[in-house]
Amino acid sequence: MNDDIILYLENVMKFYEIKEINSYLMKNIIFKNYKKYLVDFIFYFFIVFFIVALNFRDNSTAGWYQQFMPTPLGGSIKDICFVDSLLGFAVSDSTILKTTNGGDNWSVKYSNSVNFERIQFINSNTGFVCRYINQLYKTTNSGENWFTISLPSNLFPENMSVLNNDTIWLVLSDLLVGGVFRTTNGGTSWQVQFSQGSNNPSHIYMYNGKIGFMDGGTTGFSRTTNSGVNWIGITGEGAFTKMFFIDSLTGWKCDGVSTMKKTTNGGINWFTLPLPSGGYIFSDIHDFTLLNKDTIWGTGGDIWYAGGNNESRAILYRTTNGGVNWHYQLPDTSFGVYKFFHIQFTNKNIGWAYYSNGIHTKTGGDSSFVMSANENIKTVPANFKLEQNYPNPFNSKTKIKIAIKFPLNKGGQGGVLTELKVYDITGKEVQTIVNKVLQPGEYIVTFNGINLNSGVYFYKLTVGNYSETKKLILLK
Numbered sequence: 001m002n003d004d005i006i007l008y009l010e011n012v013m014k015f016y017e018i019k020e021i022n023s024y025l026m027k028n029i030i031f032k033n034y035k036k037y038l039v040d041f042i043f044y045f046f047i048v049f050f051i052v053a054l055n056f057r058d059n060s061t062a063g064w065y066q067q068f069m070p071t072p073l074g075g076s077i078k079d080i081c082f083v084d085s086l087l088g089f090a091v092s093d094s095t096i097l098k099t100t101n102g103g104d105n106w107s108v109k110y111s112n113s114v115n116f117e118r119i120q121f122i123n124s125n126t127g128f129v130c131r132y133i134n135q136l137y138k139t140t141n142s143g144e145n146w147f148t149i150s151l152p153s154n155l156f157p158e159n160m161s162v163l164n165n166d167t168i169w170l171v172l173s174d175l176l177v178g179g180v181f182r183t184t185n186g187g188t189s190w191q192v193q194f195s196q197g198s199n200n201p202s203h204i205y206m207y208n209g210k211i212g213f214m215d216g217g218t219t220g221f222s223r224t225t226n227s228g229v230n231w232i233g234i235t236g237e238g239a240f241t242k243m244f245f246i247d248s249l250t251g252w253k254c255d256g257v258s259t260m261k262k263t264t265n266g267g268i269n270w271f272t273l274p275l276p277s278g279g280y281i282f283s284d285i286h287d288f289t290l291l292n293k294d295t296i297w298g299t300g301g302d303i304w305y306a307g308g309n310n311e312s313r314a315i316l317y318r319t320t321n322g323g324v325n326w327h328y329q330l331p332d333t334s335f336g337v338y339k340f341f342h343i344q345f346t347n348k349n350i351g352w353a354y355y356s357n358g359i360h361t362k363t364g365g366d367s368s369f370v371m372s373a374n375e376n377i378k379t380v381p382a383n384f385k386l387e388q389n390y391p392n393p394f395n396s397k398t399k400i401k402i403a404i405k406f407p408l409n410k411g412g413q414g415g416v417l418t419e420l421k422v423y424d425i426t427g428k429e430v431q432t433i434v435n436k437v438l439q440p441g442e443y444i445v446t447f448n449g450i451n452l453n454s455g456v457y458f459y460k461l462t463v464g465n466y467s468e469t470k471k472l473i474l475l476k
Contacts, residue, residue, distance in 0.1 A: 063366040064331040064359040067103045067352075077354045079119045080342045081127070085350045089143055091116035091129055098143045103352055103360050110137070110146045120162045130157040130170060136187060149187035157181075161206040169193075169228060171214060173202040180204065180214060182228055193228040205243040207251070213267060215239040223267050237261075237270055242287050250293065252323065254285045260298065262323050273323040276315075276370065280304035280439065281328070285317065286341045291348055294322050297365075299343040299353050303330060303439060312338045316353060318369065327369035330439070331359055367446040368434055386420075386461040386468040389447065393473035396450045402461055404438050419462040422447060422472075425455065433459070449474045 069077070075093025082088035082103075090097045096110040096119070114133045121127035129137040129146070134156055136149040151157070154177035157170035166186045172178035179195030194200075194216065201216030212224050219233035221240075241256035251267060254260045261270040275283040275298075286300030298317035314337045315328045337355060345351035349364045385403035392398060404418060420434040430452060433445050447459065454476045460469040 063363050064335075064361045066335055067106075067358045067360050069097065069106050069357055070108060073356060075115075076356045077342060077358075078116055080344060080352065080354050080358075081119045081121050082344050082346055082352065083121050083124050085346055087124055087142070088352070089119050089121060089127060090354070091119045096129060096137070096143065096146065102350070102362075103358065109143050117158055118160055120160065122162055122164060126165060128160065128162050128168065130160045132156045132158065136160075136168075136170070138187075151187075152181070152190055155181055155190070159201075159203045161204050161212065163206055163209055167209065169204050169206055169212070171201045171204045171216070173200045173216070175200065180216070180228055180231075194231055203240055203243075205240075205245075205253075207245040207248065211245075211248060211266070213240075213243060213253075234268065244288070244290055246290060246293050252288065252290070252296065254288055254298070254300075256284075256286050256300070258284050260285050260288070260323065273319075273326070275301070275317060275326050276328045281315070282312070284339075287343050288317075289344045289351070291345055295320050295348070296323060297343055297345055297351065298326075299340040301328065302339050303328075311336075314338060314340045314353070314355075316340070316343065316365065318365070327444075329366045329369050330436075331366060332436070335359065368436075368438070368443050369445075370439065370441040370443055384461070384463050384466045384468070386459075386470055388470055389459070389472045393475045394449075395474075395476055397446055397448050398472065400433070400445050400447055400459060402434075402443050402445070404440050404443065404463065416463055419460075420445065421460055421462075422449075423458045423460065424452075425457070430457065447472070 073092050073095065078091050078093065080088065080090045086100055086102050088099045088103055090106070093115050094111060094113055095108045096116065097106045098109050099106045114131055116129055116131045119127065119129045125140055125142050127139050127143060131137065134151040134153055136151055136157065137146045138149055139146050155170065155172060157172055159171050161169045167184050168182070168187065170181045175197050178200035180193040180201065181190045182193050183190050196217065199216050199218055201214035204212065204214045206212035210225055210227050212228060214222050214231065215238065216222060217231055217233045219235050219237070221234050221237035222231040223234055224231050239255055240253040243251060243253040245251035249266050250264050252260065252262050258275070260273045260275055262273055263270045275285060277283045280303050282302050284300040285298050288296055288298040290296050296319050301315045301317060302312040303315050304312055313330055315330050317326050317328050319326045340353040340355050343351070343353045349362055351361050351365065353359050382405060383403065384405055387401040389398045389400045400420065402420065404416065416437065418434055418436065418438040421429055422431040422433065424430050431447070433447055452474060454474050457472050457474060458469050459472060460467060
C-alpha cells in the first residue's frame with residue numbers, strides 16, 4: 001500500500017511539475033506504523049491538493065477573470081494605476097480606491113463629490129490625483145491618507161504629468177483661465193507656461209524634464225524641448241488621450257476615438273497604425289499599455305456579438321511588432337461588458353482592463369487572437385480550416401492557425417461555437433485549447449504541452465458539423 005501511495009504522489013508531482021517537495025516526500029513517506037502513515041498521508045495530500053488548486057486558479061481557460069469594484073462606486077472608473085502585480089489604485093468620479101491583491105478586492109480610501117480625473121504614482125508610496133477643482137491631492141503613505149496641495153484659484157486641472165516629487169505639469173482647456181501650469185517645488189508655487197484661449201490643451205505628456213507634448217496651440221498639437229518654456233506647433237495632429245515614449249525618438253499616441261499613431265523621430269512626424277477593422281468591429285481606442293518596443297495592448301473597441309441578445313462585447317487589441325499589425329481578442333462574452341476604457345500590464349503575464357468593473361489576467365490573456373475580419377463575405381475565410389501546427393515537432397509550445405467562416409445557419413451574421421481539443425494516442429482528451437464562440441476570421445492559438453509527456457498527439461477542430469484532425473509531435 002505504501003508503494004502505491006508513493007507511485008501516486010510521484011505521478012501527481014510529475015504532472016504538475018512539483019519538484020521542490022519531491023525529495024522530502026520520498027524520504028519521509030515510508031511510515032513506521034499505520035497511524036503515523038495515515039496522518040502523514042493526509043498532510044502530504046493537502047500539500048499537493050493546495051498546489052494543484054493554485055495551478056488551476058492561475059490557468060483559467062480563457063485567460064481572464066472578472067473583478068468588481070465596491071458599490072456604490074460613484075461613477076465609472078476614470079483612471080487606473082498599478083505599481084506592481086498586487087498594488088494598484090483607481091479613481092472614479094468621486095472616489096479614490098486601492099487594492100493590495102491585484103484587484104481582487106478594492107477599498108475606498110477617499111470620497112468626495114467633485115470629479116477625479118487622473119491618478120499617477122511615482123513609487124509605491126507617493127502618488128497624485130488631479131480633479132476638476134483647484135486642488136491637487138497627494139499621498140505619501142501608499143494611498144492610506146490624502147492631503148491637498150493648493151492651486152491658483154482659477155486652475156481646475158483636467159490632466160497632469162508628474163515627473164517627480166517636485167516637478168508637475170497641469171493643464172486646463174478653459175478659454176479664459178486655462179493653459180499649461182508647472183511647479184518645480186512640489187506645488188508651493190506655480191508658473192503659467194502657456195495660455196492661448198481656445199487653443200488651451202486638455203492633455204499633456206512629458207517624456208522627461210525637457211521633452212513633452214500637449215494637445216493645444218495654434219495647430220492643436222505642440223511639442224516642447226525646454227521643459228514647457230516654449231511650445232512648437234506640429235501640423236496635421238490633434239487631440240490625444242494617451243501618449244507614451246519608450247525613448248526620445250519612438251512613441252505612440254491614441255486620440256480616444258479610432259486612431260493610433262506612432263513616431264520614430266521624436267514626435268515631429270506621426271504615421272497611422274492600422275487597427276483591426278471591418279465586419280462587426282468598432283475599432284475605437286481609448287488607452288494602451290507598452291510591455292516593450294514591440295508588444296502593446298490597447299482597449300476601447302468592441303464587436304457585435306450575436307450569441308446573446310445581439311449586443312456588443314468589448315475586445316482587446318495586441319501587437320507584437322510595434323503596431324505594424326494588430327490582432328484582437330474577445331476575452332469572454334459571458335462578462336457582458338460592451339467596452340473597456342483603461343488597460344495596464346505590469347509584465348507579459350499580469351494585466352487589467354477596466355470600465356466600471358474590470359477583468360484581470362495572470363497568464364498573458366487569452367491564447368486566441370483574431371487576425372482579420374471584414375464585412376465583405378468574399379474576403380473572410382471561405383471555409384473552416386485547421387492548419388498544421390508550427391513548429392512541429394516542438395518542445396512545450398507550438399502555434400496552431402484556424403479559419404472560421406460565417407455560419408450559414410445565421411444568414412451570414414454573428415459567431416459560432418468553436419472547439420479545438422488535443423488527444424493522446426489512446427483517444428483520451430488531454431487539453432481544451434478553444435471552447436467559445438468565435439467571430440469569422442483567422443486565429444492563431446498556442447498549445448502548451450509543458451505538463452504532457454513526449455509523444456504523438458492529435459488536435460481536432462470542431463465547428464458545428466465540421467471537424468478536422470491533424471497530428472503533432474511533442475519532444476522534450
